[in-house]
Amino acid sequence: MHRLRGAIVPLALLVLWEILSRAGVFSPIVLPPPSAVAVKWYSGLLPGLPYDPATESYWHWVFSGEMPHDAIASLGRVIMGFCVGAGLAVPAGLLLGTSDRLYGLFNPLLQILRPIPPIAYIPLAIVWFGLGNPPALFLIALGTFFPVLVNTIAGVRQVDSIYIRAARNLGANSWTMFRRVILPAASPFVLAGMRIGIGTAFIVVIVAEMIAVSDGLGYRILEAREYMWSDKIIGGMLTIGILGLIIDGAMSRLNDHLLRWHRGLER
């Protein structure tokens, strides 16, 4: 019942929008009716050619439509960029979090670089890497790097000293302390950083695709603008939203599983 109540406002808005569009209040270029968006979205979802078992596998065909192709391209970039960014940030964060000396050396630099939005690196990324995937991946990795780094450092530095004392009392050496106490104690922070990081990566991928590459959801909605296909633009935005929701949902499931021991998850 509550779920149904939550649907009232969106549905009412859609109906109103449909009526206004059809009544000719807005031109279809400014705001096409939702039905047109839905039709366009659905046609983008479908494969362009009939299925031919001789030339391709079934699953390849299912995802051969323009929109699945773009969504997979964008998702692939997010995942690759995220892996590079987080893959560098986690070890760096663990190092800076554990060593006061390194922290003292690098923290000022970090504080200067951190507030620069990844988008601001676009011109430089193109100068450095040209066009295509490399600048896009660079920007996504950058967008992931700082949130993960900052959270990992904070996670390591806030480990409660009582755990350190308890482990020392049991005879733990530094490596055991790091691997079995500091790392798990910091993991809620690291995972929170990753969740922010993948969110940033997802914003950055759309912008990067508008500039540097010729496929992906960001590229597609910019391309649709060239032809004033507003229904396709909105359809693309819808796909971006759905994809973001799926990514965040997956991250949240992963968090719940990895942090099943954590107090914060008591329900």
Place this chain on the structure above:
Amino acid sequence: MSAQIEIANASKVFGTGASAVSALDDISATVPEGQFLCLLGPSGWGKSTLLNAVAGFTPLSAGQIRMGGRPVTEPGPDRGMVFQEYALFPWMNVEDNVRFGLDIQGVPRADATVTVDRIVATLGLSDFRKRYPKDLSGGMRQRVAIARILALDPPVMLMDEPFGALDALTRRTLQDELLRIWSEYRKTVIFVTHSIEEAIYLADRILVMTYRPGRIKRDLTVDIPRPRDTASGEFNALKRELAGLVMAEQQRFTSAELHGAAVD
């Protein structure tokens, strides 16, 4: 190695100059192997400081702690510590918390499992092995903390107000459990408390401490046979005597606190 603990002229000063606070002042005591010793005193005399020094966490300003004749310089599993705030590793379930010390000592997996099974059963935790600490009550958590150090069979157990945060009934149950374990395994126990009744109920010997500088005010032996009846005449006579000693220190502590002195 003998499990006798010698505290020799132990002093600890925090801070320097005018703001220096003497938490321990020339304390000497010998705790023979197998003795259950309670350190009793009001807040603020540095009882945790002394226990932490014996554990090897806090270096002394002067004097020495010796175990079996050898100076204590660092923490070690031969002096298992139970903290008031449990200090269980929340990311490990009950079983893994108990096993952790054995892993550290490099005990082979199969042997460790035998030990874990035995200790977990001893403390009545068999049904909770796969639970995480967040799903346990305070009493259960403290059982796990005791199990965790018992797994390493330390000759000495150091307990820093371990039952301070528990309700009265759970507290009594765990006190009995601790006495049972102590008589079964014959550990040397140093137990910090500010509860007079707890000290009399548990200890072979009680050291009453003074408030700042921390000194030994009274060293007395409790020779009431166990199990001790908290309602008996001799129990209450001793309780009255100790209350007089402790309250005098508590008043000094309170007035110091009202005048803004730092507390440990």
